[in-house]
Amino acid sequence: MNVLNFMQSFFSDGSHWHGRDGIPQRVWEHVQYTAEALAIASAIGLPVGLVTGHTRRGGNALAFLSAGARALPTFGLLVLMFFWLGIGIVPVMIPLVVLAVPPVLVTTYEAVRTVDPSPVDAARGMGMPEARILFQVEVPAALPLILSGLRSATVQIVSTATIAAYVSLGGVGRYILDGLYQHDYGKVVGGAALTAVLALLALLLFWAVGRVAVSPGVRRRRAA
Amino acid sequence: MNGFFDIPSDLQHSYGGLIAVHMQEALFPVLAGLLLALPVGLLCVHYGWLYAPLLWTSTVLYAIPSIAFFVVLIDYTGLTQLTVMIPLCLYSLVVLVPAVVDGIRSVPEETNAAATAMGIGLARRYFQVQLPIAVPAIMAGLRVATASSISLVSVGALIGNQGGLGNLLTTAQLYGRPRLAVTSVVTTAVLAIVIDALLVLLRRVLTPWQPPSGRAAGRSADVAARTPEGVS
Numbered sequence: 001m002n003v004l005n006f007m008q009s010f011f012s013d014g015s016h017w018h019g020r021d022g023i024p025q026r027v028w029e030h031v032q033y034t035a036e037a038l039a040i041a042s043a044i045g046l047p048v049g050l051v052t053g054h055t056r057r058g059g060n061a062l063a064f065l066s067a068g069a070r071a072l073p074t075f076g077l078l079v080l081m082f083f084w085l086g087i088g089i090v091p092v093m094i095p096l097v098v099l100a101v102p103p104v105l106v107t108t109y110e111a112v113r114t115v116d117p118s119p120v121d122a123a124r125g126m127g128m129p130e131a132r133i134l135f136q137v138e139v140p141a142a143l144p145l146i147l148s149g150l151r152s153a154t155v156q157i158v159s160t161a162t163i164a165a166y167v168s169l170g171g172v173g174r175y176i177l178d179g180l181y182q183h184d185y186g187k188v189v190g191g192a193a194l195t196a197v198l199a200l201l202a203l204l205l206f207w208a209v210g211r212v213a214v215s216p217g218v219r220r221r222r223a224a
Numbered sequence: 225m226n227g228f229f230d231i232p233s234d235l236q237h238s239y240g241g242l243i244a245v246h247m248q249e250a251l252f253p254v255l256a257g258l259l260l261a262l263p264v265g266l267l268c269v270h271y272g273w274l275y276a277p278l279l280w281t282s283t284v285l286y287a288i289p290s291i292a293f294f295v296v297l298i299d300y301t302g303l304t305q306l307t308v309m310i311p312l313c314l315y316s317l318v319v320l321v322p323a324v325v326d327g328i329r330s331v332p333e334e335t336n337a338a339a340t341a342m343g344i345g346l347a348r349r350y351f352q353v354q355l356p357i358a359v360p361a362i363m364a365g366l367r368v369a370t371a372s373s374i375s376l377v378s379v380g381a382l383i384g385n386q387g388g389l390g391n392l393l394t395t396a397q398l399y400g401r402p403r404l405a406v407t408s409v410v411t412t413a414v415l416a417i418v419i420d421a422l423l424v425l426l427r428r429v430l431t432p433w434q435p436p437s438g439r440a441a442g443r444s445a446d447v448a449a450r451t452p453e454g455v456s
Contacts, residue, residue, distance in 0.1 A: 192292030199287030
């Protein structure tokens with residue numbers, strides 16, 4: 001009840017809807033941080049995961065690497081990078097990418113590695129080159145799981161990108177930290193609600209991408 | 225040691241004390257989360273319709289940033305460790321419930337049937353047949369939950385001295401001493417790695433019938449990677 005009141009007062013305040021500190025601007029910044037971090041994490045995680053999954057080698061090294069990346073504290077890394085690199089987007093991107101690479105990398109590896117071997121062998125027996133086996137046989141079959149890794153990374157980035165506000169950048173984390181410093185609970189709750197809505201939108205987006213990109217045959221088999 | 229280890233007195237703790245506080249704030253919530261996830265996971269396996277709404281609720285909870293959670297909770301639990309531990313417990317549930325469900329679902333139907341045929345009741349079947357087989361999946365979830373919990377405690381520093389080793393980060397900024405931030409990050413990472421290694425060791429002790437690495441590790445990595453949302 002309490003929380004709902006705060007939320008109502010935050011969202012019904014007209015001054016929160018325009019200008020540099022307006023909701024559209026902050027949400028747009030948040031989406032940008034998220035997209036950027038996800039793009040970098042995918043650029044690292046997807047190729048490595050696809051190749052290692054295809055060759056079925058290096059699983060232990062990947063498990064080790066992702067355990068190491070998970071061990072790095074996100075907030076601590078942010079503060080440290082802020083000390084070393086100063087104000088900017090790079091000190092924010094580094095912790096977010098470190099956070100997002102393990103789910104993308106490990107899931108992609110597992111997804112490709114666990115594809116049913118018989119169609120892969122059939123493709124190889126028909127003389128398909130390895131690159132085409134990977135992209136035309138393994139990736140389509142592994143796509144639902146690969147997408148689930150990307151989705152889980154995205155939700156984590158959306159929630160964690162709020163810390164960008166701590167090193168003077170924008171995003172909806174601005175409301176949470178400003179609210180904390182100004183003892184304005186409405187702002188904190190509003191910022192939290194915006195983050196949750198953004199995460200839900202991301203889930204919806206991935207659901208839609210899955211509907212479009214996953215071949216009907218694969219989808220039916222998974223549902224069965 | 226050139227400013228890496230002389231901790232300012234306003235933190236109220238020595239270096240060792242900060243480590244102890246950090247561990248306490250990180251591990252108790254995961255333990256509580258596990259104790260909750262075991263019965264809840266079992267319920268989800270028995271009543272399948274429970275699982276989907278639970279996953280959606282927990283995904284929304286997971287998307288709420290920890291700092292917002294902390295600030296809202298201050299109203300109810302004050303500036304105490306509990307304020308940090310409650311959200312961490314909820315986050316750990318998001319990872320642990322799917323891990324328990326996946327683990328129990330990975331028990332082959334023949335095994336369950338054999339247990340029933342031997343006259344083993346539901347409760348005993350859960351504890352003596354299903355749980356041991358589910359250990360690798362649960363441990364994989366436990367590893368992810370613990371690592372994220374250890375990392376997230378630091379954020380508690382933002383609500384005022386409730387972040388264990390994370391308090392070193394805010395103090396480092398306050399006094400302009402980057403070396404304290406290095407100490408904080410390195411110590412937190414080392415703690416996370418040590419605890420992770422202990423969990424791997426524990427899994428090997430609990431599942432002596434499994435090979436130490438290879439297939440089992442692969443399967444657990446799979447489960448770990450698919451959290452927090454197990455369905456797709």
